[in-house]
Amino acid sequence: MGSSAPQADSVNEAEVPLLGLDDKRTSRASWPVTVAMLLSLQLGWGLWLMPADFARLGWIPATAILVALMLATIYSGLLLLRLYQAVPNAVLFGDIGEAAAGSKGRSLVYWTVYSLDATRCIILHLAATQSLQHAADNSDCLLCGAIVAVIALVLGQVKSLAEISWFLSLGTAAQLFALIIVAVKLIVVPLHGAKTELVHTGEAAVSIVAVMNLIFAYGGQFAYVEIMNSMKKPAQFTSAVALATPIMSGAYLCLGMIGYWSRGRGVEEIIIFGTGMDVWSRVAAGAILFQALAQYLVNLNVWTHNVLTILARRKALQSSSHCNVQCAGDHKRLPWLLASACIIAYSFGISVSLPFFSTLVGLVTSVTYLTCAYTIPCWFTLRLLGSQISKAEYALCWAAVPLTIAFSCLGFGASVLALINNLGVGEL
Template identity: 85%
Template sequence: MPGPRKEDIAGSSSQLGSSAPQPDSPCEAEVPLLGLDDKRTCRASWAVTVAMLLSLQLGWGLWLTPADFARLGWVPATAVIVVLTLSTIYSGTLLLRLYQAVPNAVLFGDIGEAAAGSKGRSLVYWTVYSLDATRCIILHLAATQSLQHAANNSDCLLCGAIVAVIALVLGQVKSLADMGWFLSMGTAAQLFAMVVVVAKLIAEPLEGAKTELVHTTEAAVSIVAVMNLIFAYGGQFAYVEIINSMKKPGRFSSAVALSTPIMSVAYLSLGMIGYWSRGRGVQEIIIFGTGMDAWSRIAAGAILFQALAQYLVNLNVWTHNVLTILARRKALQSSSCCNVQHAGDHNRLPWLLASACIIAYSFGISVSLPFFSTLVGLVTSVTYLTCAYTIPCWFTLRLLGDTISKAEYTLCWALIALSIVFSCVGFAASLMALINNLGTGEL
């Protein structure tokens, strides 16, 4: 499929901002590509970007991996993790190339507009906003359950309200780069908790724990496990915004190439050790199955920081996206120019109101449907695969189809087909699991 002409791309991109000339190497530019004043006080370095990616992706999917191994068996679970490692690195490369093909892009939807007009933009917005909406719910629930376990308090409403207040206060930091210290602390806390849990699992294995090379029963449960692993690698919905926040966007693919193997080592290590220690009867969220002693509660407190760090990244991306769209509509109605390029360009009051609305509904739904793994599977099947593979591959064929090799052309079509099939199968399996959860009351 031939890609659009360069002048077509430029014409679409010009709707986003200025027609100022672009630098020869836009991916290495240290200044905004739009012809507007940059209001940001800080831009993300390569190291901060790696921290962002780890905070965004090395999150609560980690604590589901032992249960995922139990639902799949040694061989399938390991194979899924290897495949996701390679495909995540590839999707990061694709999104960087798409960003470079549409240098005036501020949001992922801008790339969609360049690739497929208003339909492409709408597809991105519906998918990303649906994902962000549900991901904020999941992360609010994750933080709430962490706080419950750390404080040994079963009051879900109280712990959920405390998380809401913390998120509202910290969420007023508009620049992702300015949150780098908190994101790094969240990742460090996650790794500390992992060390504590692994030590307890090795020291206290369950006598007679049984494992399987391949788990062949309960197909729907196994499919949900695959969806959970895909969730653990999810984050592509925010890649364009992260690229746009970097000092040198061209280094983004190397940041993904470093952060993704780090995640994979963590997933394999905890998944294998947890499955070996607890066998097929492993608790769904492994950290809550290690007891209520002081170390277990300290570890739960540590992952509270990671849940909050992920929550803040998602909250930031969605608030920025929504306010940017509203600003563009207002500028269009008044025939003026929209000067919003980055999160720091938004006024404080609209940012406060938008983030408060997101936090409020996340709190309400998370305490009403506290079924973590099932919600993860449902969200992943509906939006994650679409964001990570279906949309980027389709846009690549539209924008870069005449420049990529035949092998990559075939690969993109294959990923589109596979992602759609897996989305449909995963949705059906997750819906069945949710109905079962509601009937039995099991988390």
């Protein structure tokens, strides 16, 4: 318990800015705001991988998996709401973990969330780098990655995300703007002779990575408990998920189908980079650069704050003193600079060394998103609510735990294999 408490506090403080609330959390979100929050959290870079995922799976499997994930996401939201209501004082996902499995449950949650934060910085650094490459028509990955690192380092020194909320809002608006440009271009200028398949029967590892990409696109359950805790009426959370998820799924299906129909099996990994190098395509790439940077700054802030808080509390514990860190603004400028610089450095190093976006997404999904979304909620439901749910639902949750663990292992192996292939041929 002694080692888990600092982690719990640090995530709590970090998640509040992520959800757009002030540190004292005096405000509460209405149902419409919660719907918007869910869309902002989940409708991210997975969108741009949709046409490539359709190409790696085919019309029928891709559509069926998207529908299944839509239903599974709504169900996971219901499970997490039940768990939240079963632990009245829960503020974080880790609080439910502690109630279900003690310190081991709490540690499992935070190890998973921390791993997710750390790896998302790498993915978003790569996303911003590739966006800049396309927008500037510059193939130098090292140079563009370094420019992104400098921008992130400068903007990352603003410790309060509220002070750069304008930039975060700009990122969301930029994505919607880019989506309109890309969809119009794909419809107006389809590739002559583009071939599609009802079911793609290519390399199994590539298809599994595509499934992981689809799961990544729905990832957001790691923050569901915090979102519930921010609501005026948490009992309405499931209905908010039930509205936001179909809207998100509609966007995924539309872009996936339009992109696959327009470009066929040879579609680019990130569809926005496969629409040419004209002015509008480069404008769209520049727009998603803002979105990538905005998400990068949020994750950089969360991860920097978490690292410094853990270090500060360990130091206080060793000296038998009190740790006064309550929020990101309490950290001194020099430690914040050094910690954020280290995070940016490893994100830059890995992203330019392994510039294979969907493969990295597959790796992250297999070890974090899938676990957060399904394995952990089902296990905690069995531990806390096993006697209150129906036999059919008990059997479903019981079967989901080993199945999702097995699929995580399968996804991890396929992603590693795809990564090895990437390194051999230089592309997915």
